[in-house]
Amino acid sequence: MVNIRSLDPSASPLDYYGAELRRLREEANLSQAELGSILYCTASLIGQIETAKKVPTRQFSERLDAALLTGGVFSRLVGLVLRSQLPTWFQAYAEMEAKATYISTYQSQMVYGLLQTEAYARAVLATGLPDNLEDLVAARLDRQRILDGKNPPLxxxxxxxxxxxRPVGGRAVMRNQLAHLLSFADQRWVRVQVLPFAAGEHASLIGSFNLLRFGDDPDVVYTEDLIAGHTTANPETVREAGLRYAHLQASALSVEDSAELILCVMEERYGDQRGPDQHALA
Structure with missing residues (x-):
């Protein structure tokens, strides 16, 4: 008899997901192989998810709901599962980010997480040498769904x-990332400005920060250090962050000029530089 790992459904969202998958699969009188055949995946993958050894994707969850006629249970649950893969100190911020009506952010070193491509996100997250890199990438991409919702935050x-x-991930990754930034030009709810080197000293030389605004709750400011993130709703801090952000916007290029600079950098730094003995790099 196969030794089935016993799960405590209350241990984590991932354990609960696995336990529910096993329960509903058995109620449907399907073996792991039979369900895998329906979902076009291996029995091994079903087993790994049922034992909380692998994190399910949103696509897998949607197919699972259709196969087991669960009314969207797994599609709703997978968001919690993916969020639980984020660092513990970041999970509270991710929840607030998903509820915000207005997000304003200054990023001094890298592209903002909600605007990152998958390859760029993987390169950024890999710098921390995590054991669960692919799960972290999936969680970051899932965060981006708030921009595609019915009422996305400004x-x-x-x-x-x-x-x-900064060529994060290499030239091809950067070219695609900058092209992705340009794709937001036609979106009403996303605006990108570039603070050029020519601006010199500016209001946030100390580093990056995010300012979240909500319909009814107080505004919050989020910052990160090397180890963790810090969120505060202190009115004086929020007021100071808002003032600094206004100065940053005033020093930055317009949205239109920013797009021109992004395009220029994309072509000049990361364009096709094929030489006589070189393959196309982008």
Whole structure:
């Protein structure tokens, strides 16, 4: 008899997901192989998810709901599962981010997480040498779903020019990332400004920060250090952050000029530089 790992459904969202998958699969009188055949995946994958050894994707969850006629249970649950893969200190911020009506962020070193491509996100997250890199990537991409919802937050991003010039992940990854930034030009709810090197000293030389606003709750400011993140609703801190952000926006290029600079950097730094003995790099 196969030794089935016993799960405590209350241990984590991932354990609960696995326990529910096993319970509903058995209620449907399906073996792991039979369910895998329906979902076009292996029995091994079903087993790994049922034993909380692998994190399910949103696509897997949607197919699972359709196969087991669960009324969207797993599609709703997978969001909690993916969020639980985020660092503990970041999970509270991710919940607030999903509820915000207005997000304003200044990023001094890299592209804002909600605007990152999968390859760029993987390169950024890999720098921390995590054991669960793919799970972290999946969680970051899932966070981005708030921009595609019915009522997305107004998201205003000021990127330091350094974020465009640092070749995170290599030339091809950066070219695709900058092209992705340009794709937001036609979106009403996302605006990207670039703070150019020519601006010199500015209001946030100390580093990056996010300012979240809500319909009824107090505004909050979020910052990170090397180890963890810090969130505060202190009115004086929020007021100071708002003032600094206004100065950053005033020093940054317009949205239109920012798009031109992004395009220029994309072509000049990360364009096709094929030489006589080189393959296309992008």
């Amino acid at each position: 998201t205003w991003v000021v990127l330091d020019e350094a974020a465009l010039c």
